[in-house]
Amino acid sequence: MELTAKNFQSAEEVRWCPGCGDYSILKQFTEVLASTGADPDRTVVVSGIGCSSRLPYYVDSYGIHSLHGRAPAVATGIKLANPDLDVWIITGDGDALSIGGNHLIHALRRNLNVPILLFNNEIYGLTKGQFSPTSREGQVTKSTPRGSVDHPLNPLTLALGAGATWVARSMDRSPAHLRDLLAQSQAHQGSALLEIYQNCNVFHDGAFEAWTDKATQALHAVFLEAGKPIAWGGTEPTHALAWNAGQPEVRALSRDFSLADAWIHDPSDRLKAFALAELEGELRPFGLLYAAKRPVFAAGQPAGTRPLREVLHSGRTWTVE
């Protein structure tokens, strides 16, 4: 029997705030589980603590809502005990980048074979409105009434720097794009870091409007496609990036600079992936920035095979008759 998204929705009442971006992400997630033929008996959703981390309760599969920041470590243990399981990590900007920063970078460098969905809303929602590691300088929150002085972390450069083998970004407001990347993240062999811009309509409403709102998206959001020029501006692109002396350069498309002259996106190029990830201003990339092949973690970490008798008798022994 073919399963639908409904088959992956649990009976638990969904308790996010009305209007939260998490609803869309949950919907796309269950649809992708259905469309990719996921087996609910072998699917395990692991989360830490925070609004995003409530997601496993709402998915009818195996799930564990663990400790703040520790989902990658819990998932590591699950994969080592049973590498055949399809494990997903659900986390947020505070969970993954603040209290759980260490576990995240080590899961990435080990290439744990798990997609990591990082819901970034640039705020602590569940604790009701403190600044997070991705909050912007000057952002006014409950704990920064005069504006945050901390420089924000960029999840994409962090992931690339940690040795991630798959790095991408999507958003709650573009369901088709999000579904596509969720499916790709699941198909990747290794740790896949998918940053998802997620609107917190209560504590940081409109944070990503420039990139998610239909009216402005074309001006600021660059949707990457492998083998295609990096261009934006609408159905007919108006601008493109050039790779100029090792730097991205924004060029208006014209007779002098056509799409044929633009930088062609190559997700296997790590250096250029860094350059794209570092676009932190008005112009930001979405889609797959980087993908590489490297042996996955659990495969290099098999269980021992020596029989107990041999183990007990290993080393120097002597027998008293």
Place this chain on the structure above:
Amino acid sequence: MERNVVVLLAGDSGDGIQLLGGQIVRAAAQSGRDVRTLSDFPAEIRAPQGTVSGVSGFQFRLAADSIHDPGARADCFVAFNAAAYTKYASQLKPGGLLLAASEGFDARSLALAKLPADADLLAEARAQFRVLEVPVKDLTLGALNEVSLGQRDKMRARNMLVLGILTWMYGMPTEVVETELHAVFRGDETNILAYKAGFNFAETLEVQDYRVALDRHDPERGTFKTINGSQAVALGLAAAAHQLGRPMLYSSYPITPASDILHELAKLQPEHVTVLQAEDEIAAVTSALGASFAGGLGVTASSGPGLSLKAEGLGLAVMTELPLVLIDVQRGGPSTGLPTKTEQSDLSQALHGRHGEAPLPVLAARTAADAFDTVLLAAKIAVECMTPVILLSDAYIAGSAQPWRIPEIDALPSITPPRGTAGEEAYARDAQGVRPWVAPGTPGGAHRIGGLEGEEGSGRISYDPANHQAMVRERAAKVDAAARLYGPLEIVQCCPEADTLVLAWGSTYGAVRSDVERRAAQGQNVDYIHLRHLHPLHPDLKPMVDRYRRVVVIEMNEGQLAHHLQGLWARPVESVCKTTGQPFTTEELAELWN
């Protein structure tokens, strides 16, 4: 005829003192002597050479009969240098034998030990001890005359020269030692040449007067090896994985003195066991818990500071009711404290150190060999009761070696997981309060668990006050019911008409047992129970304790078990304790209470 002898070896931490000690232990055990050891080494890998802070010590006691402790003051003290002599001279009995390496008492050695240039330590020593000066350096270099190595490398065989002397002095069979050395050094003759030179030196020249021939005691039958506490824990875990027949994840972060368990398991590669060196202490416990959620058994280990970091993970294990074994190899604390010294000061943290109402079983191993059995019990309780279990060991157990009879696999205890098929609610309880263990991959078994309080039965999120009260008590009752797996309460010593009961736990076993046996021999009737189960206590313990007028609790902390028992039992107990980083000796106990 002497029945036992206590020998203390001390030198620079680069002199190979621990290696020398290990060789003697194996030789002694294989030649039918009982042996117990005590290591004392600096926390630094290579503390400044020749200084008092860089001294490494190894004490062993050889006996014709069964013994329980490494003895107190030494009959023989092998001092490799002036610093070692300065640090340990007071440990040698008056009239005992000081075996001094001549070159270690020269002007340079005195300067390194910060002693006056005109100090004549050996002359001072002669006033109190029998002194045998051995030119260890000259003998070693002489033995290695034909070997093409630099002097520095040749000098590394000094410890083997001393091994030769001691092998002869204590009448151990040289064939056994030589076979050992061939196995250890794999054809490198340097160490064996030095060993033989030492043995011949002792036999032919100087040492006749100092020989102590120990009888062989009548040994148990079976196949033996020597193990220390770290090896015993690793073997116990291998046995537990075998008995469970499911994946075991051993996940830990390097910390002294727990790391040796990690090294052992990584080396042994037992079936079913995966070893993970985690990125930190928290990842170690949470990855272990992940493995348990996936249907395997998660195991982690640490020492004091790491136990603190794992407290949150233990809370999640309590809440999710998953099996987990945590081995705490205690050391001197708090903080970094005395990382290579021993203590029992994590007991309160093991019993109580979690947020919320989070009881869990706490066990303690008494010796290296006992650690094997106690780890198996910890794994059995964890799996059969679906609970995290803390096993307390300590630096003394981890590092002390003893002969161990390798058990038959058929005789190992069973470990039977609770029911694991779909169809029951996640927190449905059986008669013992145990919930099912349905691993991901089980058809139709999909369910969610987590750190939020769950509803009785279903486990769905519940903030209902009455439900929380009920779940708190159900979790505690399930842990209390773990006592069904304990077996009978063991009474170590039972004297006629005793009105005093001694209670102790963990690595104090050897010293306390020798102490109570000595008291009984002198007519002081004292009964003795050594606790393996610190929570829940053995159900027969309290009725037993009620029969005594006086209860004396002996432990290496400031009275943590004594305080705990007084609270539980609302009756006074006497606390005999110390926190010096060193194990009790029998001599010391004789003076500490009466």
